[in-house]
Amino acid sequence: MAAAADGKARTVADIMSKPVVTATADEAVADAANRMREQRVGSVVVVEGDRPVGILTERDLVRLAAARATGSDLVGQWMTPDPDAVEPAAEASSAFAALAEHGYRHIPVVDHGKLVGIVSMRDLMRIAQIQPAESLAHEVPRGLEGVIVAETDIGDVRGLEGFYHYRQYDAVELAETRTLEDVWYLLYNGELPSLAARNAFTEEIAPLRVIPPAVLDALPQIAESAPDAPPLDQLRTTVSLMGAALGFRPSLDISATELRQQALSVCAVVPSLLCALYRLKHGFEVVEPEPDLPYAANYLKMMKDEVPEPDHARAVEQYLISTIDHGFNASTFTARVITSTGADLAAAVVGGIGALSGPLHGGAPSRALGMLEDIGTIDKAEPWIRDAIERGDRLMGFGHRVYKTDDPRSVMLRSVAERLGGPNVELAKQVEQKAIELLAELKPGRKLYTNVEFYAGIVMDACGVPSEMFTPTFASSRVIGWTAHILEQAADNRLIRPSAHYVGPPPPQPVPAAE
Numbered sequence: 001m002a003a004a005a006d007g008k009a010r011t012v013a014d015i016m017s018k019p020v021v022t023a024t025a026d027e028a029v030a031d032a033a034n035r036m037r038e039q040r041v042g043s044v045v046v047v048e049g050d051r052p053v054g055i056l057t058e059r060d061l062v063r064l065a066a067a068r069a070t071g072s073d074l075v076g077q078w079m080t081p082d083p084d085a086v087e088p089a090a091e092a093s094s095a096f097a098a099l100a101e102h103g104y105r106h107i108p109v110v111d112h113g114k115l116v117g118i119v120s121m122r123d124l125m126r127i128a129q130i131q132p133a134e135s136l137a138h139e140v141p142r143g144l145e146g147v148i149v150a151e152t153d154i155g156d157v158r159g160l161e162g163f164y165h166y167r168q169y170d171a172v173e174l175a176e177t178r179t180l181e182d183v184w185y186l187l188y189n190g191e192l193p194s195l196a197a198r199n200a201f202t203e204e205i206a207p208l209r210v211i212p213p214a215v216l217d218a219l220p221q222i223a224e225s226a227p228d229a230p231p232l233d234q235l236r237t238t239v240s241l242m243g244a245a246l247g248f249r250p251s252l253d254i255s256a257t258e259l260r261q262q263a264l265s266v267c268a269v270v271p272s273l274l275c276a277l278y279r280l281k282h283g284f285e286v287v288e289p290e291p292d293l294p295y296a297a298n299y300l301k302m303m304k305d306e307v308p309e310p311d312h313a314r315a316v317e318q319y320l321i322s323t324i325d326h327g328f329n330a331s332t333f334t335a336r337v338i339t340s341t342g343a344d345l346a347a348a349v350v351g352g353i354g355a356l357s358g359p360l361h362g363g364a365p366s367r368a369l370g371m372l373e374d375i376g377t378i379d380k381a382e383p384w385i386r387d388a389i390e391r392g393d394r395l396m397g398f399g400h401r402v403y404k405t406d407d408p409r410s411v412m413l414r415s416v417a418e419r420l421g422g423p424n425v426e427l428a429k430q431v432e433q434k435a436i437e438l439l440a441e442l443k444p445g446r447k448l449y450t451n452v453e454f455y456a457g458i459v460m461d462a463c464g465v466p467s468e469m470f471t472p473t474f475a476s477s478r479v480i481g482w483t484a485h486i487l488e489q490a491a492d493n494r495l496i497r498p499s500a501h502y503v504g505p506p507p508p509q510p511v512p513a514a515e
C-alpha cells in the first residue's frame with residue numbers, strides 16, 4: 001500500500017469516495033439502478049436515515065434480471081443486508097484486504113454507525129496507487145501469470161477491479177461514446193482526434209480498405225484450396241501473402257513512418273479480406289468496400305451485401321471497440337515477440353491471428369453460443385452445466401486469466417444484447433447466473449465469472465453475423481491493438497528471449513550409435 005506524502009500510511013478516510021450514492025429499501029430497484037447508471041457507480045448503499053442496512057450492486061441487478069424480476073421489485077428484496085464495513089480511521093490496506101479476500105468491489109465506510117463514504121476497488125487502485133496483486137509476482141509462474149514483460153503506454157487491465165483502459169481512458173466509456181475510427185486514432189497517436197483530425201484519418205483509411213490486386217487475384221484460390229477451413233485460417237494465409245506481395249521488409253530495416261503505413265494498410269484491409277473470403281467460401285461475389293460507410297457498417301455491408309440497420313452497425317462497432325486491445329493477452333504478446341526479432345509486420349500479425357484462433361483465447365464465442373443452443377431452456381441449465389463441470393469441461397465464455405470479478409466487456413455487451421433483444425438474451429442471462437452459481441459451488445475460490453466471449457456471440461448473432469465469423473470479427477478489431485503494440489515494440493526494441501527451466505534427463509548422456 002502506498003504511503004501518503006508525509007510518510008504515514010493512508011487511511012480509509014484519505015481514499016474513500018463521498019458523498020455516497022444511496023437508496024432506501026422501499027424504493028423500486030429500477031430507480032436505484034437508474035441512479036447507479038447516471039452517477040456511474042457500481043453500487044448503492046441502502047440506508048435507514050444515516051445508517052447503512054444493505055448494499056445493492058451490479059451483480060445483484062444481474063441476479064434480478066436472471067430471475068425475470070421486474071424493475072418494480074423493491075431494493076430491500078435484492079440487496080445484500082448488513083454489508084461488511086470499514087471505519088474511516090482504518091488503514092487503507094485493511095480495506096484492500098477485505099475487498100480482495102471476499103471478492104467485494106465496494107465497502108461502505110461507517111463512523112459510529114453513520115455512513116460517511118464508500119471505498120471501491122477503483123478508489124484503491126487509483127488513489128493509493130496499489131499495483132495489482134498479479135503484478136507483484138517474483139517467481140515465474142506457469143503460463144507467465146502476472147509476469148511483467150514490457151512497459152506500454154497503450155493500455156492496461158486491472159483484474160481485481162474489473163477495469164481496463166486504452167491510453168488514459170476507460171475502454172468501456174470509449175465504446176459507449178466514440179467511433180471505432182476515433183479509438184483506432186487514439187491507439188496510434190496517443191490522443192483522441194479533433195474533428196479535422198478524424199476526417200483526415202477517415203480519408204486516409206478509406207482507400208486502404210480496397211484489397212490490393214495481387215491479393216484479390218489469389219483469394220479464390222485460397223478459398224477453394226481449403227474450402228472447409230475457418231475464415232480466420234484463410235485470413236492467416238492471406239495476410240502472409242499480402243506481406244510478401246506488397247514487399248513488407250523486416251521491421252528492423254524500415255522507418256517508423258513506413259511501419260505505421262503498413263500497419264494502417266493491414267488493419268484497414270483485414271475486414272475486406274475476411275468478408276471476401278467468407279463470401280467466396282459460400283459461392284457469393286465479393287462485395288467492394290464502401291468508402292462513405294463507417295468501419296462497422298462497411299464491415300457488415302461487405303459481409304451480407306446490404307447496408308446494415310444502424311442499431312446493428314452500432315452494436316457491432318461497440319463490440320469491436322471493446323475488443324481492440326486488452327493488455328498483454330496471448331496474441332498481443334505473440335505479435336510483440338515476433339516484432340522483437342525484427343521480422344516484418346505481416347509475420348507479427350499472422351502470429352497474432354494464430355494465437356487468437358485458439359478456443360482458450362478468441363475461439364470461444366461460437367462455442368459459448370453453441371452451449372446456449374445445447375442447453376435450450378433454462379430448466380436444463382443446471383444439469384447441463386453441472387455435468388459439464390463435473391466432467392472437467394470448461395464453460396466457454398467463463399473465467400479469465402486476469403479478471404477475478406466481472407469482465408467489464410461482458411457487462412457492457414450484456415447491456416448491448418439487452419438493447420438489441422432477440423430470442424437468446426433472456427436465456428443467456430439466466431444461464432449466466434446459473435453458471436456463476438455452479439462454478440462457485442464446484443470450483444470454489446477460483447473466482448470464475450462471465451468473460452467477453454459469452455455475450456459477444458449473442459450480440460453478433462442478433463446483428464446477423466454468422467457464427468463462423470465471430471472469431472474473425474474479433475480479429476478484425478484486435479489487429480488494431482496488435483499493430484499499435486508492434487509499433488511500440490519496434491520503436492524501442494530489445495529481443496524478447498526468455499529461458500526455460502530444463503526438467504528432462506540430466507545431460508550430457510552418451511549419444512547411442514545409430515541403428
Ligand SMILES: CC(C)(COP(=O)(O)OP(=O)(O)OC[C@H]1O[C@@H](n2cnc3c(N)ncnc32)[C@H](O)[C@@H]1OP(=O)(O)O)[C@@H](O)C(=O)NCCC(=O)NCCS
Nearest residue numbers: 359360361364393394395396397398399400401446451453
Ligand atoms: C480463459 C482461461 C483460459 C483462463 O485460464 P487460466 O487463468 O489459465 O485458469 P486455469 O486454467 O489455471 O483455471 C483455474 C481453475 O479454474 C477452472 N476454470 C477456469 N475456467 C473455467 C471454465 N470456463 N469452466 C470451468 N472451469 C474453469 C479450471 O478448471 C481450474 O480449476 P482447477 O483448479 O480445479 O484445475 C479459462 O478461464 C478458460 O479456459 N475459459 C474458457 C474459455 C474462454 O472462455 N476463453 C475466452 C477467454 S476471454
